[in-house]
Amino acid sequence: MVTAVTNLGRSGVYDWLIQRVTAVVLTLYTFFIVGFILSNSPLDYATWEELFSQFWVRIFSLLALVSLAAHAWIGLWVVLTDYVTTLTMGSKGTAIRLFLQVVLGVVTVAYTVWGIEILWGL
Amino acid sequence: MNDKRPVNLDLTTIRFPITAIVSITHRASGVLLYAGIAVLLWMLQASLQSEASFSELKEVLANPLAQFIIWVTLAALAYHLVMGVRHMIMDLGYGESLEGGRRGAQLAIVCAVILIVLAGVWVW
Numbered sequence: 001m002v003t004a005v006t007n008l009g010r011s012g013v014y015d016w017l018i019q020r021v022t023a024v025v026l027t028l029y030t031f032f033i034v035g036f037i038l039s040n041s042p043l044d045y046a047t048w049e050e051l052f053s054q055f056w057v058r059i060f061s062l063l064a065l066v067s068l069a070a071h072a073w074i075g076l077w078v079v080l081t082d083y084v085t086t087l088t089m090g091s092k093g094t095a096i097r098l099f100l101q102v103v104l105g106v107v108t109v110a111y112t113v114w115g116i117e118i119l120w121g122l
Numbered sequence: 123m124n125d126k127r128p129v130n131l132d133l134t135t136i137r138f139p140i141t142a143i144v145s146i147t148h149r150a151s152g153v154l155l156y157a158g159i160a161v162l163l164w165m166l167q168a169s170l171q172s173e174a175s176f177s178e179l180k181e182v183l184a185n186p187l188a189q190f191i192i193w194v195t196l197a198a199l200a201y202h203l204v205m206g207v208r209h210m211i212m213d214l215g216y217g218e219s220l221e222g223g224r225r226g227a228q229l230a231i232v233c234a235v236i237l238i239v240l241a242g243v244w245v246w
Binding site for chain 2: 020023024026027030045048049052068072075076078079087104111114115118121
């Protein structure tokens with residue numbers, strides 16, 4: 001019996017849905033940023049700065065950051081629970097996996113806070 | 123749980139069909155992209171901090187090693203995105219048969235390769 005305690009949505013169905021909703025947000029954001037850079041090539045600082053000074057672009061970026069954090073957590077959880085287990089690593093498998101999850105959790109929070117700092121220029 | 127049930131996860135004994143290769147590389151590209159986020163955030167920071175740091179970043183981007191790292195990140199992004207779209211198309215019920223899955227995987231690889239090459243052209 002596998003108990004879901006470390007995955008984001010606490011259930012596979014929620015994880016499944018969150019992974020797709022966040023994927024859509026991240027895809028739209030990628031198209032938006034890449035499209036902007038390509039259509040304003042060669043990009044200068046004023047144009048770029050002006051883009052990110054707009055409130056809705058900051059909100060869109062924040063949405064992408066939060067989506068990224070959730071998407072990465074679910075994805076990395078899937079990878080870790082598949083490959084870092086007692087089956088592959090022996091009796092210490094669970095401990096190693098939990099340690100990695102803590103490390104990745106810290107990195108994910110750091111990414112999110114870093115991104116917010118960039119956007120709001122703290 | 124019965125610990126003695128047979129489990130075969132010896133990957134070296136399994137010949138991977140294209141759908142499995144696409145699946146595992148989708149994961150691998152996601153893990154790589156997770157590391158690449160640090161590069162992307164660093165570039166965003168440098169590009170927005172000031173006019174000086176913006177032009178500094180442009181100089182850094184002329185360096186072949188920096189270009190390579192950025193290209194790898196963009197390649198991971200392109201690959202992961204295309205494979206994600208493939209997933210969503212299958213979620214909508216298209217290409218769910220065995221043959222459809224293979225075709226979809228092939229098509230996705232072609233799309234990803236084109237995007238990765240274009241990303242390379244863009245960076246250099």
